[in-house]
Amino acid sequence: MINKVKFNITGMTCVNCANSIEKSVKKLNGVVSSKVSFADSSAVFELDQNADLSLIKNKIKKLGFGVAQNYDELQISKQKNLANLRNKFIISAVLSSLIMIFEMSGEASFAKSLGLLGLASIVIFYCGLSFYTHAISSVKSLNFDMNVLISLGTFMAYGYSLATFLAPNLIPENMKYLYFSGSAMIITFVLLGKFLEERSKLKAGNYIKSLMDLSPKTALVLKPDGQSLSVLASELKINDIVVVKNGYNVPCDGVIVSGGAEIDTSALSGESLPVFKSAGDLVHAGTLNTNGYINIKVTKEPNDTLLAQILELLANASSQKMPISRLADKVANIFVPSVILIAIITFLVWGFFGDLTRGLLSAISVLIISCPCALGLATPIAIISGISWSAKNAILIKNPEIMEIIHLANCAVFDKTGTLTKGEISVAKTNLNTQDLKLIVNLEKLSEHPISKAIVDYAPNLIDKDIKFEFENIPGMGISANSSQILVGNEALLKLKGIKIQMSDEINEALERGFGMIYVALNSKFSGYIAISDTIKEDAKQTIEALKELGITPVMLTGDNQKTANLVAQSLGIEKVIAGVLPSDKYKAINELKSEHKKVIFVGDGINDALALKAADISIAMSSGSDIAKDIGDIVLIKNDLSSVANAINLASKTMQTIKENLAWAFIYNIICIPVAAGVLYPVFGLVLTPMYAAFAMSISSLSVVLNSLKLRLLKF
Incomplete structure (x- = not known):
């Protein structure tokens, strides 16, 4: 018999951490399958009867990670990690600024160089230690990611500076330069990006706790x-x-x-109006009794309710949602080993011609000029600039990864109530004369x-105290x-009174179009x-x-009835409508649409939209919606304006264009500069690049990428 167990893992800082746990645990006896998600810090293992849970936990701990007992403990661990990143960034930023100020002021001296070395060492080996440990792990697993590039660039700049400080006699006079500020500033910028990423992930993970809190505890x-007890x-028992x-x-x-009561089922079904439930009707956990008193016979165990099923499906959807592979990481798998190989060849060639010192300096120039920071900044700086623009325009992008795929979407699915509509009941029309309407408005005011509020708002000028x-x-x-001389209500009320x-x-047409009907009887x-x-x-x-116009097919997906949904869809020009569905059905509908289209966007606002939001490739939530929807959403529309959906897609397209420009520049720069640093121009022109000029070129390359990305902040749609 196969059992499935789920652990909350603490201490993971990159996808490689998840990969290492997944591979190591899968080798243990009794483990049938192993899936570890860095995105939501969870692990799901399928085990047979031979598996030992204690061995699995010990293995995870030996790898340097922890196992949280519950979701609250996991959140506390994440908050501590975020605080640690923030503190290290602040320390790194302050020390890096001091290093730059000291480098540019005063004459060179032993005391000054010693001070620079001390400050840079703190930044490199304390603030940036995690980059080096992850880089070592990446190299061991033959998975060369951005940590390798960052570690390579910063450590070579630091190492060359350290060699210049400790053994100045071995370095030619015209090559005695220190690059402590360069290595320190790279660490600072990368820490800032990591801090922002982890903060967004922490906020995005609150939806599970919100869903767990939806059902009453007692x-x-x-x-x-x-x-009553x-x-x-x-x-509770059946x-x-x-x-x-x-x-x-x-x-x-x-x-x-x-008993009988009006039940607000919007949390689960999306119905905009409360539904009257009486003896014999089914009700679900998490719905709200808005008016009435009822006794309910329990028919399902607490862990088998519809709400519990939504929570379970949501957790599974989180673990199955794979992170998008970054282009720079893929290139790095080839780029990093290539640069190291070129540096070694450079040293050997110069050594073959009898100039080991020149060979060593040229090899260091190759490593420094290879500009891992330009390649590493190409994507995050562009995304940060795009996110800054979106924030100023009331579009909160919580998950930057969707910037890489939203422009590929060709299907946009909308919830109805609260998304395409205001979620507010309003009077469309009436055939009552002014005198009768005045009577009804004043009655409804009670x-x-x-x-009742909608009727009062329809004719507030008729209120008479x-x-x-x-x-x-x-x-x-x-x-x-x-005494029933005035009746305002549904068909059942009037029939009850004969x-x-x-x-x-006129009434039949209104009913056919999906309008709700309130009937009035006087005398x-x-x-x-x-x-x-x-x-x-x-x-x-x-x-x-x-x-x-962008080539995206709009679809309406709602829990409301077909007639009401069709009424709204026809008004908006939406041809495909999927109505009368529960949250689990919405989840299935999104997955079916994903099989038909490249990428699917879902725009919603309610708790009942949680599964659909998580299943979609890109999820967009309205700020006026439920906390769960906002927590899950990759994007939150602060002003609740639907026009921001198209703006977000256009922004993503421009951002991806900028990223491609940045990467193209980084590649072209390296293709030209690495051979120059290696000394290919020396035989013909007698030119050789020193580490100082290599570092300068590296800085120019990084600056170009940053400036190109900043233009995104000037976009207008």
């Missing part, structure tokens, strides 16, 4: 003697009777056995129901006043209707048209 269980929701009062969340999946009513709220049906609704062509006679709907956002149609 429940009121009704005992046979009629008394508060117990932990996790201890057939327990649970009491849920007005304003409380449902703690279990079950069937209502008595209720806190969302529909002198009008009085004997008011009665009928859950799930509507409002009655003055009043026949005159179904005109025991049907008087008219009020049609309600969710309000479409002003920029929704413009956004859909803009996406179509």
